[in-house]
Amino acid sequence: MSVDELAGQVEQARQDYEALVAKGLKLDLTRGKPSPKQLDAANGVLGLSGEPVAADGTDLRNYGGLHGLPEVRAIFAEDLQVPVGQLMAAGNSSLELMHDAVVFALLGKVPGAEQRWADVEGLAFLCPVPGYDRHFGICERYGIKMIPVPMTPEGPDMDVVERLVAEDAAIKGIWCVPKYSNPDGTVYSDETVRRLAAMETAAPDFRIFWDNAYAVHHLTDSPAKLADVLALCAENGHPDRAFVFGSSSKITFAGAGVAFFGSSPANIEWWLSHTIKRSIGPDKINQLRHVQFLRNADGLREHMRTLAELIRPKFDAVDKILTAELGGTGLASWNAPAGGYFISLEVPEGCAKEVVAKAKAAGIAITPAGATHPYGDDPTDQIIRIAPTYPELPEVEAAITGLATCVRLVAGEKLLA
Numbered sequence: 521m522s523v524d525e526l527a528g529q530v531e532q533a534r535q536d537y538e539a540l541v542a543k544g545l546k547l548d549l550t551r552g553k554p555s556p557k558q559l560d561a562a563n564g565v566l567g568l569s570g571e572p573v574a575a576d577g578t579d580l581r582n583y584g585g586l587h588g589l590p591e592v593r594a595i596f597a598e599d600l601q602v603p604v605g606q607l608m609a610a611g612n613s614s615l616e617l618m619h620d621a622v623v624f625a626l627l628g629k630v631p632g633a634e635q636r637w638a639d640v641e642g643l644a645f646l647c648p649v650p651g652y653d654r655h656f657g658i659c660e661r662y663g664i665k666m667i668p669v670p671m672t673p674e675g676p677d678m679d680v681v682e683r684l685v686a687e688d689a690a691i692k693g694i695w696c697v698p699k700y701s702n703p704d705g706t707v708y709s710d711e712t713v714r715r716l717a718a719m720e721t722a723a724p725d726f727r728i729f730w731d732n733a734y735a736v737h738h739l740t741d742s743p744a745k746l747a748d749v750l751a752l753c754a755e756n757g758h759p760d761r762a763f764v765f766g767s768s769s770k771i772t773f774a775g776a777g778v779a780f781f782g783s784s785p786a787n788i789e790w791w792l793s794h795t796i797k798r799s800i801g802p803d804k805i806n807q808l809r810h811v812q813f814l815r816n817a818d819g820l821r822e823h824m825r826t827l828a829e830l831i832r833p834k835f836d837a838v839d840k841i842l843t844a845e846l847g848g849t850g851l852a853s854w855n856a857p858a859g860g861y862f863i864s865l866e867v868p869e870g871c872a873k874e875v876v877a878k879a880k881a882a883g884i885a886i887t888p889a890g891a892t893h894p895y896g897d898d899p900t901d902q903i904i905r906i907a908p909t910y911p912e913l914p915e916v917e918a919a920i921t922g923l924a925t926c927v928r929l930v931a932g933e934k935l936l937a
């Protein structure tokens with residue numbers, strides 16, 4: 521494009537932006553929340569029929585059952601790729617379990633550890649970027665140094681990961697969202713999972729925090745397959761390396777679902793030795809309501825297909841509008857994920873914050889630029905996370921059209937400068 525052509529396009533973007541601001545929009549694409557229609561589709565989970573007893577006759581109204589209800593663990597075990605006996609069903613939030621796992625490891629030795637993580641000088645975690653801000657929040661809260669590792673289309677850059685963990689025993693963990701990652705929708709390749717399971721780590725107590733939050737959240741009819749991290753860790757002589765997390769937050773109700781923790785038998789024993797001190801057992805009535813609603817693993821998958829029907833049009837709309845507005849301009853690139861909750865929009869260097877600020881001034885709330893990186897600092901200021909599930913389709917369309925206008929304006933002006 522010639523300079524004159526570019527100047528003409530920027531002028532057009534300025535006019536479009538003025539018109540956008542004049543509309544006085546009030547739209548919100550900030551957080552990945554289920555829409556009211558998705559929640560309505562799960563309303564069956566509100567009712568309880570019959571006696572509140574487990575299949576083995578246990579009265580679920582009483583204390584006990586620290587492992588969680590076996591029936592709900594059986595429903596999720598296959599998709600979370602954890603043997604039922606090694607999968608715990610807990611409270612309403614998997615983030616809470618990740619937080620607790622970090623705190624338990626800080627205050628008490630994980631299996632294989634020489635010392636508590638709180639006593640490790642320079643304690644650090646690897647953070648594939650872009651990633652999930654709340655993972656980074658846990659590290660920041662507890663003073664754990666975060667080392668960014670670039671994501672590739674196959675997962676974290678394993679050459680970097682292998683080099684870092686081999687040379688520094690203070691690196692104790694890595695955050696992974698292995699399927700339909702937040703925010704770029706990446707599915708880890710089999711080779712990435714194998715290398716994570718097999719790599720030599722200087723720390724004998726290295727842990728993979730395997731946050732499989734989107735294990736069943738497919739947007740297409742051909743669900744992505746993920747290699748079995750627990751089995752691969754065991755096969756490669758590191759049986760205690762992976763902590764698996766998941767929840768039904770984006771399956772039934774966000775904040776009123778069931779969360780899961782799965783790992784090796786030794787890690788489960790360690791986990792229970794801590795959780796038994798903090799609770800006499802989870803909410804088994806909620807777990808039973810989930811069993812009655814989902815029935816079994818096939819019922820879970822069927823429900824996920826219903827939810828996919830509701831959110832796929834929103835993801836399609838984002839891709840269609842971005843393609844129409846920005847395709848071929850060289851001003852942005854983005855992914856069209858096959859599952860999960862997010863789309864990651866990449867703009868030219870130094871533009872993301874300004875795009876988000878311009879969108880905000882036009883009444884379109886977007887997740888703050890930088891949130892996808894440790895300490896909220898995207899060093900090249902390029903990544904914008906789009907969360908299209910919550911608003912209704914016309915709102916998604918209006919918000920993305922407006923966002924594209926902001927990209928044309930900010931990135932165009934930058935190119936012209």
Ligand code: PLP
Nearest residue numbers: 613614615652697702733767769
């Ligand atoms: N993990 C990831 C990757 C997420 O994106 C989210 C929510 O957006 C969570 C965990 C939160 O899960 P929960 O509701 O089970 O705490």
